[in-house]
Amino acid sequence: MQVALDQTLSPFGVNDKGFYGRFGGAFIPEMLYPNVEELRRNYLTIINDPAFQQEYRDLLTDYVGRPTPLFLASRLSEQLNATIYLKREDLCHTGAHKVNNTVGQILIAKRLGKKRIVAETGAGQHGVATATVCALMGLECVVYMGAIDIERQKPNVDRMKMLGATVVAATSGSQTLKDATNEAMRHWINNPVDTHYIIGSVVGPHPYPDMVARFQSVISEEVKKQLFAKTGSENPDYVVACVGGGSNAAGAFFHYLDEPSVKLVAAEAAGMGISSGHSAATTALGKPGVLHGSRTILMQTEDGQVTEPYSISAGLDYPGIGPLHAHLYDSGRGIFKSITDEDAVKSAFELTRLEGIIPALESAHALAALKELPLTDKDVVVVCLSGRGDKDLATYSKYL
Amino acid sequence: MDNPTFQMIQTITQNRINDLFARKSQGLLNVYFTAGFPEIGATASILRSLEKAGVDLVEIGMPYSDPVADGETIQQSNMKALEDGMSLRLLFEQLAGCRDEVTVPILLMGYINPVLQFGVEAFCRKCKEVGVDGVILPDLPLDLYLDEYEPIFREYGLLNIFLITPQTTEARIRLIDEQTEGFIYMVSSASITGSQSGVSDEMLAYFNRIQAMNLRNPRLIGFGIKDSETYQMACQYANGAIIGSAFIRHLQNGPATEERIQEFVSAIR
Numbered sequence: 001m002q003v004a005l006d007q008t009l010s011p012f013g014v015n016d017k018g019f020y021g022r023f024g025g026a027f028i029p030e031m032l033y034p035n036v037e038e039l040r041r042n043y044l045t046i047i048n049d050p051a052f053q054q055e056y057r058d059l060l061t062d063y064v065g066r067p068t069p070l071f072l073a074s075r076l077s078e079q080l081n082a083t084i085y086l087k088r089e090d091l092c093h094t095g096a097h098k099v100n101n102t103v104g105q106i107l108i109a110k111r112l113g114k115k116r117i118v119a120e121t122g123a124g125q126h127g128v129a130t131a132t133v134c135a136l137m138g139l140e141c142v143v144y145m146g147a148i149d150i151e152r153q154k155p156n157v158d159r160m161k162m163l164g165a166t167v168v169a170a171t172s173g174s175q176t177l178k179d180a181t182n183e184a185m186r187h188w189i190n191n192p193v194d195t196h197y198i199i200g201s202v203v204g205p206h207p208y209p210d211m212v213a214r215f216q217s218v219i220s221e222e223v224k225k226q227l228f229a230k231t232g233s234e235n236p237d238y239v240v241a242c243v244g245g246g247s248n249a250a251g252a253f254f255h256y257l258d259e260p261s262v263k264l265v266a267a268e269a270a271g272m273g274i275s276s277g278h279s280a281a282t283t284a285l286g287k288p289g290v291l292h293g294s295r296t297i298l299m300q301t302e303d304g305q306v307t308e309p310y311s312i313s314a315g316l317d318y319p320g321i322g323p324l325h326a327h328l329y330d331s332g333r334g335i336f337k338s339i340t341d342e343d344a345v346k347s348a349f350e351l352t353r354l355e356g357i358i359p360a361l362e363s364a365h366a367l368a369a370l371k372e373l374p375l376t377d378k379d380v381v382v383v384c385l386s387g388r389g390d391k392d393l394a395t396y397s398k399y400l
Numbered sequence: 401m402d403n404p405t406f407q408m409i410q411t412i413t414q415n416r417i418n419d420l421f422a423r424k425s426q427g428l429l430n431v432y433f434t435a436g437f438p439e440i441g442a443t444a445s446i447l448r449s450l451e452k453a454g455v456d457l458v459e460i461g462m463p464y465s466d467p468v469a470d471g472e473t474i475q476q477s478n479m480k481a482l483e484d485g486m487s488l489r490l491l492f493e494q495l496a497g498c499r500d501e502v503t504v505p506i507l508l509m510g511y512i513n514p515v516l517q518f519g520v521e522a523f524c525r526k527c528k529e530v531g532v533d534g535v536i537l538p539d540l541p542l543d544l545y546l547d548e549y550e551p552i553f554r555e556y557g558l559l560n561i562f563l564i565t566p567q568t569t570e571a572r573i574r575l576i577d578e579q580t581e582g583f584i585y586m587v588s589s590a591s592i593t594g595s596q597s598g599v600s601d602e603m604l605a606y607f608n609r610i611q612a613m614n615l616r617n618p619r620l621i622g623f624g625i626k627d628s629e630t631y632q633m634a635c636q637y638a639n640g641a642i643i644g645s646a647f648i649r650h651l652q653n654g655p656a657t658e659e660r661i662q663e664f665v666s667a668i669r
Binding site: 031172291298302 | 464465466467468469471472475476479482487488489511512513514515516517518538539540541543544562563564565567568569572587
């Protein structure tokens, strides 16, 4: 992997204390300190080791199926009066970009001598991507999933079980992703020596947001090369991606962070509408605070209790965003758009009928954000199509 | 992140916690309960009952939606209190005037986000106003505390108590010992609250190792202390012990009356 971007020199890179501007850090109980510190001390050395790079790159090519195509969506382009390219992360093994990160982290876990992997999952995509690499590497896998999510995402629960993972229902609190994350952290606290926690997004205490962003940065690394080959320029006018925690967006933005001519657009889930009380639009509704180990922007009550978010898309149903994204929002580098359930579903159907690609509900939010941009026929836009829609058919079928 | 460049804190703050340890160095009992649990209005009366029952320190939990260092028992008590409308603002109202009757040192235990939303300085000022002596904020790590908040806490005479675990390195324990006062909270093993059963050789080796470090601060052992036997054991290796989940379970099983609280404390001692 290319780690050429010297993040210490970039205003959008992480500093040595794990902060992006005023966001980030490692707000963790002492019980987690040794685990997180072990990772912090070692992750860059491991990632920059040529033998690691070789193994990681080979797996991305031969197992994940990278590079994923950059597809010119001609009919969509015509409709939107701009040149729209789709970065086809939906074609990755397991159906989404999540596996870029789990492949990287499992190799780190092995080098740290860990015997067991713990992970949290919302919709189950990260859980499946984690269970997949655990099967590949022969490591024990425990996935925490909210009891309510287990009910509504049965196919992914069965995939994880078939892959040999133990799926544990998080029955505390609201029984969804945030509680699954709490339970996974508790599991790690109780098993500090032999277990590695694979966080699925650019959230959590430092070094997780940076580590996950580096593993996902392969997305923009490929886009640059592919776009250059197709257009003669590696820079588009816009890069658009959905943001729950924000890992596909972090990967799609990564190599463009210091290219001010490239506008970075993040699509958040507005759910039933920002003021409906059923939303996951973190920057629109949240305030700075601490969630899951980092200072970021999160949805919370006046008293600082974390609010339960809502989105039709389980992958965007998270009350915070990664600290990098909080910094992009805060600094104005990122353009944040709130997309309702309805607009996302509509865009999913449009893409399907125009291009023959059924997108994940999460990715459909990025597609819907295109309509919020002042596009002209000169604009070149890259949309990160983070995942495929097979998992969402039960939802889509209601609209048929 | 062990950072040895901070100046060692020399002054001993005039504070009920420091006074207590100056007076008494053995067999101290610190009992935790969640503010507003089992009844939203019960905070002040439980505090009084614990003092009457002879508890040495009282730790009051500030309920939080995502208490990641706590086990199921304490989390459930947090959820119940929040559902009933408990908040930091209300807690300070409930504690106002408690110092007319209660002399025992009071600590607030909770998570950093509600404190940030309240405002760190406003929080410290309120603590001083109502007579809170110390806080335990597990997700505010030492380096961030020293970088950003330590002067504010000091200005209001509020002690911030830090945790150590069997995995905490010696250098880090030394740093915590040098940079903080009051006492050091020894987490008995790698665990969340309320999850321990029994005393292992590993645990004893850890207790002995810490005892041999001759730290300047007193130590209380918490996590897994649930009855007379575990309390006595902890007292052999530290200045006392902290009981949380076991007391919450006691409150779940019957009314929070003075008699029942006395009964619980007597059974421990």
